[in-house]
Amino acid sequence: MPGCASPPAMKVLITGGAGFLGQRLARTLLAKGSLGGQPIAQLVLVDRVAAEASDPRVTAIAGDIGDVAVMRDAVAGADAIFHLAAIVSGQAEEDFDLGMRVNLDALRLLLDLAREGGRRPRFVQTSSVAVYGGALPAMVTDDTPLRPSSSYGMQKAVGELLVGDYTRRGYVDGRILRLPTISVRPGKPNRAASSFASGLIREPLNGEATVCPVSLDTPLWLLSPRGAIDAIVAGAALSGDALGSQRAINLPGVSVRVGEMIAALEQVGGTQAVARITHAPDPAIEAIVCSWPAAWDTSRAARLGFRGDPDFLSIVRAYAEDELGAAK
């Protein structure tokens, strides 16, 4: 009875599945129970450490995503792959070999294993504003040339070219989401050059001191964790035809200067929160962050159905709600 048959159940893989975005994505997919109308039968989470796996649909694998022995079973039969694992910008700049191994070689392995299976899985790759750099036009669009000025940005740009060609050849059905800087991330600072964009809000709201390493007029392009997860799920559900041959999408963000972020912090946490910030410019971080563009035309993303956050104050309030139990 064609037309009445249930859609086949899917296997979904998330790399970086124990990480901040990976865990949230896993919870969201499990709660939805499906992706693009197909039920999720199995969700494989690969990461260096074992991810949370109380749901019977979850298989958690602890291992190196660059290790073919770890990855072969993880990828086999996958209908959708979310590749979130990465060495972040600051660390990839400091440790070039580690960045190349994780951000480039592991992606290549993943693409080759996906291709071997012959299932042409949906392949969602997160990318970054760091693919841009140098002299930028007044407004960055999906078609602005990629001229990274960090090794992380280079690795992400190379990844975009790889996913693009594997897609063109029919090996995977790729979609590349260029995420704005995620803010406010919960948890600890990491070694991303943009880590301060979360710390500046998170630490003061948690009663802790924090350092602002850039000047107040530094522009940032931000997306909340909720917004990032919504975009990643929407990106996987999009039809490939809607994307055509340009598989990379600049996601909508909030354009804000550091001074405005601190003003939003004051609205939510008061002057005592702002007083926990000390200012100590770090030229290495400033150099990386200032190479990223600040003004964006994301009309293509809007046409494809992506929505960002309304403003930075909403982002801070959502953080307080999700992580601090405010307004619950």
Next chain:
Amino acid sequence: MPGCASPPAMKVLITGGAGFLGQRLARTLLAKGSLGGQPIAQLVLVDRVAAEASDPRVTAIAGDIGDVAVMRDAVAGADAIFHLAAIVSGQAEEDFDLGMRVNLDALRLLLDLAREGGRRPRFVQTSSVAVYGGALPAMVTDDTPLRPSSSYGMQKAVGELLVGDYTRRGYVDGRILRLPTISVRPGKPNRAASSFASGLIREPLNGEATVCPVSLDTPLWLLSPRGAIDAIVAGAALSGDALGSQRAINLPGVSVRVGEMIAALEQVGGTQAVARITHAPDPAIEAIVCSWPAAWDTSRAARLGFRGDPDFLSIVRAYAEDELGAAK
């Protein structure tokens, strides 16, 4: 006595050193005896087959450029590296794994070995018009976004990003020369999608039949072998400061349609030469060739001192002179 000391002698490496461009480059460098004012003490030619090595300065190595055992000695101590070895466009499209291994993995190995030595060698990488594709602006400049629509073009674009970042980090001093299609190449047809751009002239002038796989109004962007060698030598001699962070240069070419090429053939070889061409469109070749741009702004290359050929007729005459002994 500073200022009176002789410049130190150089070791120069050419990959693809037994190939068409590699052999010509080797002969040119040996005849010049120096590069950027420094005498050439040793010229290493690596290729799958042993290159011609009658000059005492030449060391010919036959081996796989992807093999670290072959490449370690070849790269050790090199002050300038010309990376010409590649799997050509048509073959890279047909055999994806071979193209990835040679056009991407071998480049990576070469860059890593160059980096290990800590000498920051000049690194000349030939690239291609195939890095472009999709909807192109009316005029392509050095800053037009790279959107390859072939695996060869993707591999070359990835190579540009790698050389750019290895240069930024101070591991090599890279310069990327985007060569127009080389015509007229002597010898046999190869598996480049653009192979016909030489065969169309070469075979008729040699009294042989040839097939034109594209329509007469197909635009091409061409450079003679002499022009290519001049550009490669000039590219190596340029100061890195003149290039800044944008290490890729679109070299000047001659913009010509296939019909005009045949008219030039008629001028040099007469109607009997033109009669040796049969027309049989090949959609696979047309698809690749038509994805390349035809109109170029090469003013940056001109400012950097690069000169192309005056017109296609001169190219055909130079071929007849160099290869057929005409006008000698």
